[in-house]
Amino acid sequence: MADRMLKFTKVQRNMPRKREVASRHRDFDEIYEEFAAQKAAEQASRCSQCGVPFCQVHCPVHNNIPDWLLLTAEGRLEEAYEVSQATNNFPEICGRICPQDRLCEGNCVIEQAGHGTVTIGSIEKYISDTAWERGWVRPVTPTQERPQTVGIVGAGPAGLAAAEQLRAKGYQVTLYDRQDRPGGLLIYGIPGFKLEKQVVERRTRLIADAGVRFELKFEVGRDATLEELRRQHDALLLATGVYKARELMLPGAGLDSVFPAMTYLVASNRKGLGDAVPEFDDGTLNAAGKDVVVIGGGDTAMDCVRTAVRQGARSVRCLYRRDRNNMPGSRREVANAEEEGVDFVWLAAPEALDGEGTVAEVRALQMRLGVADATGRQSPEVIEGSSFRLKADMVIKALGFDPEDLPSLLQAPDLAITRWGTLKVAHPGLMTNVPGVFAAGDIVRGASLVVWAIRDGRDAAESIHHYLQEIAAAQTRSAVAAE
Ligand SMILES: Cc1cc2nc3c(=O)[nH]c(=O)nc-3n(C[C@H](O)[C@H](O)[C@H](O)COP(=O)(O)OP(=O)(O)OC[C@H]3O[C@@H](n4cnc5c(N)ncnc54)[C@H](O)[C@@H]3O)c2cc1C
Numbered sequence: 001m002a003d004r005m006l007k008f009t010k011v012q013r014n015m016p017r018k019r020e021v022a023s024r025h026r027d028f029d030e031i032y033e034e035f036a037a038q039k040a041a042e043q044a045s046r047c048s049q050c051g052v053p054f055c056q057v058h059c060p061v062h063n064n065i066p067d068w069l070l071l072t073a074e075g076r077l078e079e080a081y082e083v084s085q086a087t088n089n090f091p092e093i094c095g096r097i098c099p100q101d102r103l104c105e106g107n108c109v110i111e112q113a114g115h116g117t118v119t120i121g122s123i124e125k126y127i128s129d130t131a132w133e134r135g136w137v138r139p140v141t142p143t144q145e146r147p148q149t150v151g152i153v154g155a156g157p158a159g160l161a162a163a164e165q166l167r168a169k170g171y172q173v174t175l176y177d178r179q180d181r182p183g184g185l186l187i188y189g190i191p192g193f194k195l196e197k198q199v200v201e202r203r204t205r206l207i208a209d210a211g212v213r214f215e216l217k218f219e220v221g222r223d224a225t226l227e228e229l230r231r232q233h234d235a236l237l238l239a240t241g242v243y244k245a246r247e248l249m250l251p252g253a254g255l256d257s258v259f260p261a262m263t264y265l266v267a268s269n270r271k272g273l274g275d276a277v278p279e280f281d282d283g284t285l286n287a288a289g290k291d292v293v294v295i296g297g298g299d300t301a302m303d304c305v306r307t308a309v310r311q312g313a314r315s316v317r318c319l320y321r322r323d324r325n326n327m328p329g330s331r332r333e334v335a336n337a338e339e340e341g342v343d344f345v346w347l348a349a350p351e352a353l354d355g356e357g358t359v360a361e362v363r364a365l366q367m368r369l370g371v372a373d374a375t376g377r378q379s380p381e382v383i384e385g386s387s388f389r390l391k392a393d394m395v396i397k398a399l400g401f402d403p404e405d406l407p408s409l410l411q412a413p414d415l416a417i418t419r420w421g422t423l424k425v426a427h428p429g430l431m432t433n434v435p436g437v438f439a440a441g442d443i444v445r446g447a448s449l450v451v452w453a454i455r456d457g458r459d460a461a462e463s464i465h466h467y468l469q470e471i472a473a474a475q476t477r478s479a480v481a482a483e
């Protein structure tokens with residue numbers, strides 16, 4: 001209801017003529033739909049069809065943006081959806097959460113000419129949401145069934161995209177995940193106010209309806225070793241993501257009420273999904289009424305501060321050791337957080353956390369940006385004697401993620417990793433050093449983006465298909481030779 005009211009408020013504000021019509025008792029949804037369609041068409045028609053589609057080049061899945069914008073401008077939404085979903089398994093998800101300012105929209109020539117970008121992400125979301133509403137989104141149906149099976153470890157966006165692509169080719173696919181729900185960070189990391197959970201759930205249902213099997217609460221390394229799983233399938237894909245939180249090495253870091261970002265976000269997401277979360281209900285992981293300090297400057301930090309605001313925190317501060325221009329998080333997210341009342345403490349690094357058993361204050365130092373390092377990035381330096389204190393009864397550490405120790409975790413000591421702990425794969429092809437075992441997503445790239453995970457999942461599916469075809473062809477050749 002609140003959602004409908006918000007939409008209605010927007011219609012009222014922007015479309016006085018529509019308000020008149022509404023007052024004549026036309027159905028609200030009909031009016032809203034017409035308004036949204038008109039807005040989408042208006043925006044889409046701003047695309048100059050420039051012939052140098054930098055937006056498409058800078059979209060990791062190379063969406064054919066100019067074509068679906070043209071179709072939207074002409075009101076041919078079903079065709080627009082067909083074009084959009086041909087390159088992207090989850091367009092409505094990307095439309096919601098891609099950092100478009102760094103990808104497609106940031107490279108729109110209209111934006112670069114100073115006239116404001118075509119709002120590509122919103123149009124992508126609109127086209128796909130309409131497709132869902134009108135029943136145009138259907139499970140993939142393979143034209144032929146193949147006997148080979150593929151096991152995929154990790155049901156995040158990389159694993160899900162690969163599963164759908166492989167199923168479309170007729171393979172028998174099983175997705176294994178240690179969580180109780182599929183979706184990876186789409187379900188337990190990214191907050192619901194950015195990505196509604198039912199948007200993720202309807203996609204995972206669609207993939208199940210296409211015939212992909214889900215084995216949930218199945219942890220590879222605990223319930224089966226990598227080798228055991230490899231023996232059960234003709235090929236394997238590892239899409240396990242990166243989950244080792246970077247630690248705060250400070251006095252007081254072990255105090256109560258100091259939490260890793262994922263502990264905090266998972267509790268909030270589970271609560272939103274209707275799960276019993278005792279640590280939220282007893283107030284431990286609920287920011288309501290608290291002075292919250294989030295340490296870090298990436299998108300995860302932005303998700304934490306914005307979640308704390310929504311939970312009713314008394315104050316929310318974000319401590320970051322560089323300045324606004326050097327923040328890794330999306331500019332748009334910072335602007336959203338500021339608008340919502342988050343206080344950014346730029347050029348500040350924590351020195352210690354103080355408190356009697358439970359954190360009560362963050363002691364911090366003022367920083368300045370010094371000389372640029374080899375990467376061209378200025379290193380923060382401490383300003384002597386600049387120590388200051390911030391009141392905090394909840395501290396959230398959002399310092400980024402590293403890969404877990406996969407060779408130990410999966411009981412696969414021979415699995416090759418890079419010096420960053422990510423899986424070593426061949427390019428192109430994404431095969432690890434273990435024959436028939438491929439890898440995709442964050443576990444190859446390090447912490448990245450959903451749209452890159454989708455791209456990797458699609459690429460890995462294509463490589464697995466070639467690998468299995470080659471094996472099948474070799475088997476046929478040796479059978480013929482044996483006759
Ligand atoms: C808080 C947060 C917010 C983010 N916000 C955005 C955003 O707004 N936009 C954006 O583009 N990106 C965002 N990202 C990044 C994005 O979520 C990731 O890049 C993306 O989810 C990576 O996909 P993946 O499939 O590689 O891994 P994941 O999504 O991490 O999925 C990996 C899956 O593997 C499972 N798994 C791991 N080990 C095992 C095992 N041994 N056995 C069985 N299963 C296992 C996990 O349970 C998980 O379900 C965010 C990340 C975080 C942490």
Ligand code: SF4
Pocket residue numbers: 058059060061062063065088094095098100103104105120121124451
């Ligand atoms: S997938 Fe992401 S980068 Fe590509 S067009 Fe959509 S919003 Fe832009």
